[in-house]
Amino acid sequence: MEHLQQSFTVKFEYNVFFTAGLFEVGNNILANFLSQTKSAAQRKIFFVIDAGVAEAHPQLRSQIKNYFATHTAVKLVPEMLIVAGGEEVKNDTQHFDQVVEAVNTYGIDRHSYIAAIGGGSVLDMVGYAAAVSHRGIKHIRIPTTVLSQNDSGIGVKNGINYFNKKNFLGTFAPPVAVFNDELFLHTLNERDWRSGISEAIKVALIKDANFFDWIEEHTTALAQRDMMAMAELIWRCAKLHMEHIAGADPFESGSSRPLDFGHWSAHKLEYLSNFEVRHGEAVAMGIALDTVYSQLSGRLTPTDSQRVIDVLITLGFEVTHPLMQVNEGKSPLLAGLEEFREHLGGQLTIMLLSAIGMGEEVHEMDAALLEEAGHVLANKTHQQLQ
Amino acid sequence: MEHLQQSFTVKFEYNVFFTAGLFEVGNNILANFLSQTKSAAQRKIFFVIDAGVAEAHPQLRSQIKNYFATHTAVKLVPEMLIVAGGEEVKNDTQHFDQVVEAVNTYGIDRHSYIAAIGGGSVLDMVGYAAAVSHRGIKHIRIPTTVLSQNDSGIGVKNGINYFNKKNFLGTFAPPVAVFNDELFLHTLNERDWRSGISEAIKVALIKDANFFDWIEEHTTALAQRDMMAMAELIWRCAKLHMEHIAGADPFESGSSRPLDFGHWSAHKLEYLSNFEVRHGEAVAMGIALDTVYSQLSGRLTPTDSQRVIDVLITLGFEVTHPLMQVNEGKSPLLAGLEEFREHLGGQLTIMLLSAIGMGEEVHEMDAALLEEAGHVLANKTHQQLQ
Ligand SMILES: NC(=O)c1ccc[n+]([C@@H]2O[C@H](COP(=O)([O-])OP(=O)(O)OC[C@H]3O[C@@H](n4cnc5c(N)ncnc54)[C@H](O)[C@@H]3O)[C@@H](O)[C@H]2O)c1
Ligand SMILES: NC(=O)c1ccc[n+]([C@@H]2O[C@H](COP(=O)([O-])OP(=O)(O)OC[C@H]3O[C@@H](n4cnc5c(N)ncnc54)[C@H](O)[C@@H]3O)[C@@H](O)[C@H]2O)c1
Ligand SMILES: [Zn+2]
Ligand SMILES: [Zn+2]
Numbered sequence: 001m002e003h004l005q006q007s008f009t010v011k012f013e014y015n016v017f018f019t020a021g022l023f024e025v026g027n028n029i030l031a032n033f034l035s036q037t038k039s040a041a042q043r044k045i046f047f048v049i050d051a052g053v054a055e056a057h058p059q060l061r062s063q064i065k066n067y068f069a070t071h072t073a074v075k076l077v078p079e080m081l082i083v084a085g086g087e088e089v090k091n092d093t094q095h096f097d098q099v100v101e102a103v104n105t106y107g108i109d110r111h112s113y114i115a116a117i118g119g120g121s122v123l124d125m126v127g128y129a130a131a132v133s134h135r136g137i138k139h140i141r142i143p144t145t146v147l148s149q150n151d152s153g154i155g156v157k158n159g160i161n162y163f164n165k166k167n168f169l170g171t172f173a174p175p176v177a178v179f180n181d182e183l184f185l186h187t188l189n190e191r192d193w194r195s196g197i198s199e200a201i202k203v204a205l206i207k208d209a210n211f212f213d214w215i216e217e218h219t220t221a222l223a224q225r226d227m228m229a230m231a232e233l234i235w236r237c238a239k240l241h242m243e244h245i246a247g248a249d250p251f252e253s254g255s256s257r258p259l260d261f262g263h264w265s266a267h268k269l270e271y272l273s274n275f276e277v278r279h280g281e282a283v284a285m286g287i288a289l290d291t292v293y294s295q296l297s298g299r300l301t302p303t304d305s306q307r308v309i310d311v312l313i314t315l316g317f318e319v320t321h322p323l324m325q326v327n328e329g330k331s332p333l334l335a336g337l338e339e340f341r342e343h344l345g346g347q348l349t350i351m352l353l354s355a356i357g358m359g360e361e362v363h364e365m366d367a368a369l370l371e372e373a374g375h376v377l378a379n380k381t382h383q384q385l386q
Numbered sequence: 387m388e389h390l391q392q393s394f395t396v397k398f399e400y401n402v403f404f405t406a407g408l409f410e411v412g413n414n415i416l417a418n419f420l421s422q423t424k425s426a427a428q429r430k431i432f433f434v435i436d437a438g439v440a441e442a443h444p445q446l447r448s449q450i451k452n453y454f455a456t457h458t459a460v461k462l463v464p465e466m467l468i469v470a471g472g473e474e475v476k477n478d479t480q481h482f483d484q485v486v487e488a489v490n491t492y493g494i495d496r497h498s499y500i501a502a503i504g505g506g507s508v509l510d511m512v513g514y515a516a517a518v519s520h521r522g523i524k525h526i527r528i529p530t531t532v533l534s535q536n537d538s539g540i541g542v543k544n545g546i547n548y549f550n551k552k553n554f555l556g557t558f559a560p561p562v563a564v565f566n567d568e569l570f571l572h573t574l575n576e577r578d579w580r581s582g583i584s585e586a587i588k589v590a591l592i593k594d595a596n597f598f599d600w601i602e603e604h605t606t607a608l609a610q611r612d613m614m615a616m617a618e619l620i621w622r623c624a625k626l627h628m629e630h631i632a633g634a635d636p637f638e639s640g641s642s643r644p645l646d647f648g649h650w651s652a653h654k655l656e657y658l659s660n661f662e663v664r665h666g667e668a669v670a671m672g673i674a675l676d677t678v679y680s681q682l683s684g685r686l687t688p689t690d691s692q693r694v695i696d697v698l699i700t701l702g703f704e705v706t707h708p709l710m711q712v713n714e715g716k717s718p719l720l721a722g723l724e725e726f727r728e729h730l731g732g733q734l735t736i737m738l739l740s741a742i743g744m745g746e747e748v749h750e751m752d753a754a755l756l757e758e759a760g761h762v763l764a765n766k767t768h769q770q771l772q
Pocket of ligand 1: 151
């Protein structure tokens with residue numbers, strides 16, 4: 001049959017910069033990035049800021065104004081939009097609407113920039129608004145949590161929740177640059193400091209045994225908020241995530257999602273707990289569950305399994321939750337597994353461990369083993385370890 | 387300064403099929419396409435149909451049901467969504483919302499398909515809804531107008547209007563396949579039959595002198611609704627558009643937009659006339675204006691300029707409009723030119739002709755020449771030609 005064939009590739013490139021004090025006038029990283037593009041066009045930059053960050057850093061807005069008073073390659077829109085931090089900003093579409101309205105009000109065009117400063121939730125929402133405004137305005141991410149600096153902020157996905165469903169609306173849209181400023185991390189509360197570490201453990205477990213060894217050696221330093229250790233953890237974790245994205249299937253046209261190790265149960269728990277449990281906290285429990293399951297199903301040695309659990313507990317993570325337990329074959333978790341199977345279109349693909357640093361995909365989970373794994377974890381508590 | 391570099395390419399591929407009677411049970415093109423993907427997943431297909439098409443083809447829905455009763459590689463969602471045809475469907479977000487709701491209600495996942503049957507307006511809206519639902523559901527386009535079969539439906543853009551601004555929200559998102567069924571064209575009214583021909587003239591003028599010669603020879607056949615001539619015109623025009631997209635900058639990261647020949651004034655006229663003037667009609671007038679301007683500014687010979695105008699008039703196009711005239715240096719058109727300059731970020735880039743088949747970019751337009759060109763066109767009427 002007669003047809004025309006279309007085929008082309010699109011190249012995506014961006015850098016993730018690491019710094020401390022991005023908006024100090026003497027810090028040229030951002031200014032250099034913005035000066036790089038030569039353009040006859042008058043470009044603007046518009047900032048959207050996480051309310052939690054604005055509160056913890058009351059001087060931030062005036063720093064930004066000073067910065068752009070000195071560095072003038074692009075024109076700062078003096079009005080900045082402060083939006084709620086946390087999952088709330090993805091749950092209520094009015095925040096998305098505000099960004100889109102600002103694009104219209106301040107005349108932000110495709111030569112201009114929308115910069116978002118905040119946690120993964122704010123970055124996800126703003127990234128989505130930027131991606132669909134004028135079919136894509138250049139988006140700069142300035143992540144301010146551990147999770148967003150080592151995972152969500154350096155990747156290619158954005159989104160908001162809709163119909164009470166996580167990331168129901170969103171796109172794959174790489175940023176033009178990411179700036180990880182470690183000074184933001186000082187003001188994180190304990191939960192948010194810890195939370196993002198689980199993504200580093202996740203990626204180490206499926207891809208890089210050396211990195212896991214390193215985490216193991218630095219567990220106490222990390223727990224005590226040692227910034228040098230955290231900076232190295234974020235760098236290595238971000239690097240592994242970025243290599244994975246570039247190497248495989250950046251826009252996820254297939255159905256394999258190896259980076260979702262520990263995530264099938266984590267996503268369910270986030271929902272069931274009405275987001276009381278943070279993403280990273282849920283992932284820690286999900287990792288624990290799939291690790292012990294890997295052991296009980298004969299894939300992973302008991303010693304390696306114990307190492308993983310010990311690291312999680314020493315960092316202060318809970319390793320399980322009542323909603324993650326299976327009792328007498330019954331659990332919302334098993335329903336979650338079925339939903340996930342449906343979501344994948346009928347065939348389950350779940351990542352387990354065959355060794356530390358080595359993932360293995362399986363297509364079935366055994367309910368009895370899940371029940372046993374849950375009970376094993378319920379018996380391992382912070383107290384018992386000491 | 388320390389940084390991580392990200393760089394990857396994403397490949398996009400799709401076919402544009404040409405057929406007559408896509409949903410006749412014996413026609414295997416669509417069924418073959420859907421069977422191609424081997425997947426353990428139970429895939430669904432959900433149809434959104436242009437109300438104008440549903441009305442002109444009252445048997446369409448039962449044909450589709452019969453088709454999928456025989457061809458069972460994917461499961462038809464029996465409920466189909468009928469949406470308003472024309473610009474209306476892009477102006478009011480409730481239509482977009484309906485598609486997104488259907489994704490949720492019928493459980494359309496990333497393995498499934500959303501097929502849109504309709505003119506360019508319906509395809510633009512549904513394509514946008516598909517692109518952002520679950521970060522992109524596979525989208526099949528079945529264009530039913532000349533314009534959508536030879537231009538909008540075979541490209542990579544989608545969008546809806548917002549804040550009363552054309553395509554304010556949208557993405558670059560290629561379809562997985564396009565099916566051009568010529569039988570739909572029989573029910574087009576005279577304006578919509580003619581309207582899309584201007585896009586073929588546009589692309590011929592900037593890229594392919596032979597194609598323009600061919601159009602010139604077939605002007606009468608096209609005006610008399612000869613389907614063989616129209617099928618060839620659509621094929622050649624689609625091919626040129628597709629080659630252009632693949633060859634240059636598919637997602638328009640730069641600011642050069644050569645395919646927008648004749649469009650700067652056309653866009654303005656569509657708005658000023660409140661979309662009373664169709665896109666293709668406005669483009670015909672925009673082509674006429676920029677052609678005569680090319681002549682008056684010494685780029686194009688008077689003979690070639692006359693050939694273009696003759697083709698447009700013989701096809702039944704109006705070649706100008708009161709709103710496109712400049713009088714004593716005053717015109718909404720000049721304001722439109724300024725807006726366009728701003729939209730491009732300060733520097734104007736406009737395509738003119740240096741010969742038939744050869745475009746030339748310029749960065750300034752002369753108001754006095756635009757005034758003269760408008761007056762030249764106002765004096766060329768259908769009557770005078772005969
Ligand atoms: N796009 C992706 O690829 C991807 C990947 C993983 C997770 N995510 C998403 O990321 C979100 C979670 O992001 P998160 O863990 O960064 O948390 P978060 O964005 O929800 O923020 C948590 C809290 O920390 C506050 N905060 C942020 N930075 C601060 C700072 N420097 N000092 C003080 N307070 C600060 C926020 O105001 C908020 O109250 C979830 O919605 C998750 O789905 C996205
Ligand atoms: N995405 C792109 O790259 C791109 C390019 C060019 C134009 N466009 C957009 O396309 C839109 C115009 O599309 P269009 O010219 O196809 O017109 P249209 O979609 O606005 O449809 C015009 C009318 O024709 C009716 N109709 C459609 N098919 C019919 C059929 N087979 N029989 C009878 N009636 C039928 C519709 O119901 C509508 O009333 C504009 O919004 C324009 O901006 C998009
Ligand atoms: Zn995660
Ligand atoms: Zn056009």
